[in-house]
Amino acid sequence: MSVLSREWLLDPSPKSRGQARAGQIYLGFVRLFRNRLALTGLIVVLALVVIAIFAPLFATHDPVAQVLQDRLQPPLSPGHILGTDEFGRDIWSRLVYGSRVTLYIVLLVTLTAPVIGLIIGTVSGYFGGWTDTVLMRITDIFLAFPRLILALAFVAALGPGVENAVLAIALTAWPPYARVARAETLSIRSTDYIAAVRLQGASSGRILFSHVAPMCLPSVIVRVTLDMAGIILTAAGLGFLGLGAQPPLPEWGLMISSGRKFLFEQWWVATMPGLAIFIVSLGFNLLGDGLRDVLDPRSSGK
Template sequence: MTEMPVETVRAPRSAAAFRAIGTLFRIGREMTREPLGFAGCIVLAIIIIVAALASVIAPYPPNVQSLGEVLQPPSWAHWAGTDEFGRDILSRLMFGAQITIRTVFSVCIIIGPIGLAIGVIAGFFGGRIDAVLMRATDIVLSFPALVLALGFAAAMGAGLNTAVIAISLTSWPPIARLARAEALVVRRTDYVAAARLYGASRMRLLFLYIAPMCIPSVIVRLTLNMATITLTAASLGFLGLGAQPPAPEWGAMIASGRKFMLDYWWVAVMPGIAILLTSLAFNIIGDAMRDILDPRYDRS
């Protein structure tokens, strides 16, 4: 009996990897042809660059007080005005972008693998494993995400790391449900059946053949979730459960400026605009990516 060539045995796994990578490249290529999605990418890129270079391009240190320039309106000296301590709001927004971007990506790094693993395991094994994992997911989904995050943050204590953990604990269920739905479809494909005939173990099928095919859809869902994560992080900061003063967190900046809104609107409006632009950019990019991956999507 002749041995089966190694290349033949590895073909299904290679097909899964190449299809997943090809899908990601197609998303990037089609994004350049989607004007609105491309504009969202540009806005998000600008925000990330500003956050990365804040210490270089910010006109003033974020926490230096100037009591002689308290509550100054927007001007050439202070493009976004100053707050009640005379701090430059534009500089604080730039440094606050670091906090927001770090929070969003930290949460995504946590919930992406967790949601993917839970969903793929549930969809692949089915039966009692699927029932237990999905009922746990449904329990978390039954609570409003913001209320649950507030409860976790209040229980663990205020702070940026606490906010990341609290948001992560409430944001993984949609990822898990999507990954499960994808796994239910992928496990019936021909290349998975071929890999099973070649003697691939369950763990090999799960993590080398099925999980890679679920990654593009999970990335799209994560992109859509980034807007919600941004708003949730700002809400925690507004309520004093996120980054603590004097850190220039956008939600905390709105909270400190709300008592001056009637007479000094820029103190609260400027960080609100920053939150709006960031969440809008994430939403636009996510919608464009979802359209690109839709089977009915046609560029011709």
């Protein structure tokens, strides 16, 4: 980056809103890249995305093709870097294609649960009164049940499958976002600039979606990133119990379930997908911690 560009980004008196936002984004990236753990998490997440997109290039075998004469081959055996499962399917290739299923679930839940929670939380916190009471009591009902148990109940009612698992996880994941958005809204609605916008004649809908919701987004984004590990574990748990992805789909939780009976003798069948879940979950947690430091306005002076 040239000196002039850096000076323009770090100008203490920006000439436009775009310049101010560009400077904030630049400083955020600087703080993020200075955090080694957050940078490690970002690398893990980016690796997951790249592997999922270019799965045919990384996979060495057909993930569902059964080669019974090669069943239960150990890691580093010829042609199978991570070994094979009980049907002779290459574990590395199944992990690679399984990253697509994991990313698919994470993206769909991310596009639904936080949006629902953000809307409910901002509406509840802004209007207050009976609206707040009703919405927060509904939220409390969902929070009273463990997420996995509630997801199991929804999947049992909807039927097994990836789409139903995504819907069940989304229906159980929104309450924490609603709580975060409500707390932020309660501190924002009484500020001077909201009062000024209200005096200018702006409607409640415009105030909510143009002024309140954007102020709640940083906290919600951090919560989403930190919740990614929980989403992955819940999806893997549903797959492990046979209520998520169905065979022969290469889903990591389903792979652990099918390999648990070989755990003591052919340990790699269940261990490899377990390590994949661990590494990806850890990556999202590290990235979430880094984003929390970047997006927290109280840390802007650090």
